[in-house]
Amino acid sequence: MSTKPNFFERAQAVARKIPYGCVTSYGAIARYLGASKSARTVGWAMNASHLDDSIPAHRVVNSKGILTGKHHFDGTNLMQQLLESEGVRIENYQIISFQEIFWDPSLELKNYSLKTQQNK
DNA sequence: CCTGTGACATAAG
């Protein structure tokens, strides 16, 4: 625990925890990692995660709920299709009811800590 | 150590 994993590793870990049909923002992840100003680096971590199938990078958008990173996916609208496939309504590359499906990693963290430390 | 980069965030026009 003394060792501090790379920022990428942590960001990817959070991205993996995003529930199905939910989304979050780069800033939220960055804030969760304690670096609210390094949201850009989070996006970069997603870029590296692009090689990992276990990381649903399509569930990560910017603070406005816009699929800013859609251009980095294979297709032009692959990201949108993936999200819509999960029940996420999108219009003009912007997530509708963004706040309703927004998933804050810090909430999950709090839950984890409160839940218990004996398990996991 | 310095430089470049980037899927952000925010502010201003």
Added chain:
DNA sequence: CCTTATGCCACAG
């Protein structure tokens, strides 16, 4: 809503 500009941080070379 759009574009432009600035800050900010982590990582690669």
